[in-house]
Amino acid sequence: MDRAALFQKFVTFTTALHEVTHELTKDIKPDDITPVQYSILEYIAVSQPVTLSQISDCMHISMPNTSRELKKLTEKNLCEKFDVAEDRRKQLIRLSEAGQTMMDVAFQRIGGRFLERIKHVSAEELEDIERALDVLQTKVFQGE
Amino acid sequence: MDRAALFQKFVTFTTALHEVTHELTKDIKPDDITPVQYSILEYIAVSQPVTLSQISDCMHISMPNTSRELKKLTEKNLCEKFDVAEDRRKQLIRLSEAGQTMMDVAFQRIGGRFLERIKHVSAEELEDIERALDVLQTKVFQGE
DNA sequence: CCATTTGGTTATCAAATGATAAGTAATGGG
DNA sequence: CCCATTACTTATCATTTGATAACCAAATGG
Secondary structure, eight states: HHHHHHHHHHHHHHHHHHHHHHHHTTTTSSSSSSSHHHHHHHHHHHHHHHHHHHHHHHHHHHHHHHHHHHHHHHTTTSSEEEEEETTTTOOEEEOOHHHHHHHHHHHHHHHHHHHTTTTTOOHHHHHHHHHHHHIIIIIITTTT | OOOHHHHHHHHHHHHHHHHHHHHHHHTSSSSSSSSSHHHHHHHHHHSSSSHHHHHHHTTTTOHHHHHHHHHHHHHHTTHHHHHHHOOOOOOOEEHHHHHHHHHHHHHHHHHHHHHHTTOOOOOOHHHHHHHHHHHHHIIIIOOO
């Protein structure tokens, strides 16, 4: 298989993962937050504490819009801002207790669906999967 | 590694792929179509000919909204509708010549970036990657 | 200590997207 | 032949998202 064919396979793969992700995460997001807000919360949950600039950079949302959405999230008591002693311009963002609980429940449910999906795979296959994830992570994703 | 830990790894993996995809596809979409329209064109390009219902189902866009966006795309001469002889309610959608050219160029550029990204991997590693994609495709994605 | 950069906010606007109701026309099953 | 269903359309509305300008305050670097 040449590299062009591998690209084709990669495209198919990406599409399939996208679909699986959609299956795993559908109906997870609470109704009272928007999709963008939910994805910001996901990012905070995984990377907290984070600054506004980090959110803006990583999620490709402009600073003004990040600021706006974050303000809404704090108003909903889902996350909190803390001042940074060393640099008083910066603010660190963390999930509030309610936000943490919400995201814990969400991840719990997604994880459950994932386990359900792989419940039939054997222990050896499980290792194959783990190796596969590592291979792609190291050889394709962290290119340079 | 237990299954819960594998889930963690899967989440990390998904995030990384998302970021890579963003890198590969940024600034590819022409300015005169919206993100949703572009993703519809991607889907048509890969699956043509398709019906409106298929687009609606696969992309998780309601029929009215699919109809609206497709109307805009045909008005921009990027795709065409054909009547189906057997069932006159249905319509098959294909890219127009201009649409095909546009998507060919887009895929060409994305493919180029992908090749650039894997240009340093050896022939053996290439096979590792291919095997990894197959493993995930069969053992995780097509779960039932 | 002044100019520039960084980190963030507020306000405002336009565009994109999502949701719903209501309708047409064709099909298909009793 | 009629009723329910399928496939799609049109219209309309609310919400979300993206983009821009203008601003403040703290830091940083000559």
